[in-house]
Amino acid sequence: MAHPDVVVVGAGIVGAACAEALGAAGLRVTVLDRGAPAGGTTAAGEGNVLVSDKEPGPELALARLSRRRWPELLTALRDELGPDLAEVEWEPKGGLVVATTEGAAGPLAAFAEAHRDAGIHADVVAPEVAAELEPHLTRRVTAAVHYPEDAQLQPVLAATTLLAAVRARGGEVRSGVRAIGVRRGAAGTVAGVRTSEGPISCAAVVNACGPWAGEFAARAGAPIAVLPRRGMVLVTAPLPHTVAHKVYDADYVGAVASGDADLQTSAVVESTRAGTVLIGSSRQRVGFDETVRVDVLRELARKAVALFPVLAGVTVMRAYGGFRPYAPDHLPVIGEDPRLPGLWHATGHEGAGIGLAAGTGRLLADLHTGGEPELDPHPFRVDRPAVVEEVPECG
Incomplete structure (x- = not known):
């Protein structure tokens, strides 16, 4: 060869x-x-x-x-390959970013305005519209932005x-x-x-x-x-037709942009085609330490339930973690x-x-x-x- x-x-x-x-x-x-x-x-x-x-x-x-x-x-x-080899579960489902406090509503709206100036579809929606998009979402939403371009694949x-x-x-x-x-x-x-x-x-x-x-x-x-930056994800038992979009709390953006080595968590909730619900997200610089931290999992679960109260009674099937490549x-x-x-x-x-x-x-x-x-x-x-x-x- x-x-x-x-x-x-x-x-x-x-x-x-x-x-x-x-x-x-x-x-x-x-x-x-x-x-x-x-x-x-x-x-x-x-x-x-x-x-x-x-x-x-x-x-x-x-x-x-x-x-x-x-x-x-x-x-x-x-x-080129045929549908069997090229099935990746592509879902252009859109995203919904929500604020759950009065203090977070203003920054979320400003972030959406900056996105629109950059050519992104970022539609500010009233809390009642957010409830129509996601019927199981907490009613504590103070502001929401719909991002129709967000998508998901396997x-x-x-x-x-x-x-x-x-x-x-x-x-x-x-x-x-x-x-x-x-x-x-x-x-x-x-x-x-x-x-x-x-x-x-x-x-x-x-x-x-x-x-x-x-x-x-x-x-x-x-x-x-x-450098490696570790993240953890929870996976629930199948819960079809419960979460339609990728939904996350507005503080997720700050966690993504932070360089802090300490643990940071934010509520990120979305479903898969199989009906399971994925719950994140955590970020922590711990080298390549693979120890499963129960306190991290509890924090993820707590924040997810605050965003979607219906998750309180759902069984978690598994948790997994991975290391992500982080540049300063x-x-x-x-x-x-x-x-x-x-x-x-x-x-x-x-x-x-x-x-x-x-x-x-x-x-x-x-x-x-x-x-x-x-x-x-x-x-x-x-x-x-x-x-x-x-x-x-x-x-």
Whole structure:
């Protein structure tokens, strides 16, 4: 088999999206993952494709590109692969953001106005209209904003669909293979990747290792400041027709934007196609500590019941947690590393990787092939101070 043009390290949703976009551009792609494809951060995601939680700026621009790109991409993959391989449970259900105190109503309305100025559909609705949209919602709502562009998909299905397209185009997906570094050529550029199964020659390597991207970058000799930030999710027993939208309290936006290492929780409630209800969200920087914190789960449950009192009597089937790739300035890292030509990064999306993946893949492929990007790549560059000057001493 011919050597690949590009090796993508990481078979989560972001790595899969990059591999699919590079393959669509005509490149030979091999995807490596030390575990099972979509078995890490992606498997611990809720599947959100959101514009509602992002402040106007570069990340919102990337979110809008992804929101446009996802349905187009899924339609094309359904035509290419067939409906069975391309079923990802895409649901353009919309989002509802609510304030439950008088003090939160004003900031929520101001945030919606900023979104409208940026071209986002953000419709302020009266509390009684919010009650019509979500009949089981608490009546303590003081203000609400409906975001019809918010959507949801099943993240593992989405990643495996993208990887199926990579295989269908002649690429390779290898699980259980650990990437342990890169090999440099005589000119000092990337000439291959070193793995637990031996070297693979290639002209470019994409670091899509999610929370482990900082570790891989350090082994490649080009460290970046990407850290793990843990989140927990509760899953209830099936409760069909109870929650129609993605619904969250207005304080969720502040938790997303915060860099605080301490525990932060906010009420985020949505249903799946199977009828189960997903309850989040928590954020905490605890390294790679996988300890299940009962106090975190209690706090999630308490806030969810405050938003949807009907949940008080519902059984929780399970809880799961995952590590999300966090960059200190809250922006993804997308592009070629100027310190090591041929090394590319696609990481740092934190809890928004599912929604931002389609746009990230397109942006990286455009940059790699010299195409005209659909948005300004400069804010996501690797050599910005927050990424290269705030690298932890431990690497």
